[in-house]
Amino acid sequence: MKVLETHFVKVIETPIRLQEYAVGIFKTTSTKSSLKKAIKKGVVKVNGKTATTALHINEGDTIELFQLEEKAQKKHFNFTLEVLFEDDYLAIIYKPAGILVSGNSFATIDNALMQNLQKSTSPNTTRPRPVHRLDYPTSGLLLIGKTTESIIVLNQLFEKKEIQKTYHAICIGKMERNGEINFPIDDKKASTSFEVIQSIESPRFAFLNLVKLQPKTGRKHQLRKHLFSIGNPILGDKEYFLENKVLKGKGLFLHASTLTFTHPFSDKKITITKELPKKFKKIFP
Template structure:
């Protein structure tokens, strides 16, 4: 992929050559995967073509056009300002941008999707703040080396019900570099999870999900009483792979669903709906994220304390304090 950076980065374009394995395909099919950060799905590819954002050899394309080996496909970003996020969107977000980096770590609150077609998601909030936020917000969300990535782009996802750190790219080079590190399983992620039942020591789950390999390791921090479940265990969870709802599903498959879980609850033989600890959401949070060095720059790491709902449980709060003291020693 070649990037052209004119004097006004908002008009930057992205170009790619058609390889022989895409020869003869309709552009709607050949386009998928050429610009994965900008056009992550077949639906987004079709919309880009219909909106006149795709040209082949300098000529705007239609969805029926077939490509040939060596054709130059160009994507021209939409210059329109982002739409304001939907009602209930946060006006302020907690983030940290490493010195000199074109990525930042953003804390996604529980209840907010990472991205999507709607307006109530983290990507939409960041785009709005980058366009119409305070001067400090705009500066923090502007790339040092801008290109065709018009607005801040989350590189990975967290479930809507999961809080925690999300790595956000500010240009395509960074998105590609860190995205490759995620694909190669070189990113270190650490979660806190409160699960039903009593666990001790450490363990792992390698049960495949949807026919794909999946690997989750865990270390028990402490156990204690909890209404509804009787006993719960605080875990530090380290996923190696990143399958959809991986931690939630692995915990449920092990017989220890996450407290607050409503999608993968504990199985019961009576046929009745299992009891659930309600009112505080899912007790799962991505509290630590480590990005290795690469084309995007130096390595970077971010961590956070457990969310308040964890610390409202007395024995969990004590266990977290002792765990932090151990790590510091």
């Protein structure tokens, strides 16, 4: 392993736990969560020994952060991705519906990135990684970090809610023209604003609505759960649905259409939009 950063503990009155003391001392693990992950991966050493979260730090200690060596993949997932934006720091790609972003499966977006993106010329280049998730049945824009620093900074932008995501969905049933859904998910605050762009009558579903969605929080399955909670589930959703109102064989009608944020390294405003899939246009031409 290669040393990324070193910190020398100068003056400290009483011993303090590593996971409390070390927050913010390294640029590449500036948050508490990222530091905790680094310690669990065994890439933090104190006085030359692998550290634990329970270890206490004393005056005169040396804390080192190491770069975890990437295991060479024997096989690459040969899958062509549409790249809508790319520079030395980050990329935005289109994730089709029906593929995992990451995980234990071989056929993931994560495993296809190396073949689709150019290697960064930055000194802290690393294997490109997705910095957020989209559900398996959801299509749309996915933000990718290409350097160690950009992955950390982009995660921080998400935590600070400085990256705006816009989705489009087709929902079932009669809806208000616009509104905000504030319904806790897993006992945590969750908020989504919605706007109905167009509605049509449907013999089977009474009404179908093309809806613009902007999540203000990022809970798991938030949009799907929120729309189901107001009685307007997303068309094709097999997990959150009304009885006898499940459309089978067409997939989930949920699409991550726009990403808007300030580029953390160039300070330029980035707005990337991906048009709605063909199955949306068949219902709303």
